[in-house]
Amino acid sequence: MSKNTFSALLVEDKESQANITKLENVDALPNQGGDLLIRVTHSSLNYKDGLAVTGKGKVLRSFPIVPGIDLAGVVEDAGESTKFKAGDQVFVTGWGVG
Secondary structure (H helix, E strand, O other), rough: OOOOOOOEEEOOOOOOOOEEEEEEOOOHOOOOOOOOEEEEEEEEHHHHHHHHHHHHHHHHHHOOOOOOOOEEEEEEEOOOOOOOOOOOOOEOOOOOOO
């Protein structure tokens, strides 16, 4: 996995608003264990995302979390249980992405 410093929109706990946080490497990301690591190039913001990042809605269930449910980007690292490989361009949408 990539070890470069990057910024992420992060919600630390249910009382917090989202903050842009500088992370030293991908190991600092919360909720690891998915099949893909994706370098996000584009994302959208919808009503539920607005509730999540302001702390006014009860749409987030686990913390810390990088919120959001849709994105486009490039696969950085792919697990063995997927047909994707590093370098693939992807579009993702759905619950449980963050």
